[in-house]
Amino acid sequence: AFIARKQCETVEVDEVPVYRQKKSEPEDKPRRREAAAIPQPDETNPEMPPPVVISPGIEYMEDGLPDPVKAMGRLLVENINTDPRLALDAAYKLAQFTHHKKGDAGKKSAKGDAAKKAANRFAVPPPPRLVVNNDNEGNG
Numbered sequence: 001a002f003i004a005r006k007q008c009e010t011v012e013v014d015e016v017p018v019y020r021q022k023k024s025e026p027e028d029k030p031r032r033r034e035a036a037a038i039p040q041p042d043e044t045n046p047e048m049p050p051p052v053v054i055s056p057g058i059e060y061m062e063d064g065l066p067d068p069v070k071a072m073g074r075l076l077v078e079n080i081n082t083d084p085r086l087a088l089d090a091a092y093k094l095a096q097f098t099h100h101k102k103g104d105a106g107k108k109s110a111k112g113d114a115a116k117k118a119a120n121r122f123a124v125p126p127p128p129r130l131v132v133n134n135d136n137e138g139n140g
Contacts, residue, residue, distance in 0.1 A: 072094075073091070075087060
């Protein structure tokens with residue numbers, strides 16, 4: 001009975017599995033057209049905001065990015081309507097990616113430093129230097 005039932009079943013198989021489809025299928029092409037249809041900022045389009053300008057009041061780090069903690073503090077002062085807890089939380093989350101903890105070192109470097117310290121602690125002292133006074137030999 002089982003074999004007869006299985007012989008009557010029809011199995012539908014896709015021509016190309018989804019995970020093997022190429023990225024350049026026609027499904028992706030309309031997305032590219034939509035991305036190209038986004039207006040670019042220029043002088044003729046007054047609706048677009050001007051490009052981002054470096055603010056003179058915000059301090060910048062070595063890599064050219066604004067210091068998130070100081071930038072959020074300045075934004076809090078300028079925008080009183082902003083919820084302070086939300087802004088401080090955002091500054092805290094962003095600061096974790098830009099500021100490292102002091103003394104934050106990797107495991108390998110810490111292990112190497114500990115090995116050097118242990119080697120220096122138990123190092124064999126150099127042999128004593130023999131000092132010969134040659135002046136006494138010439139006089140005698």
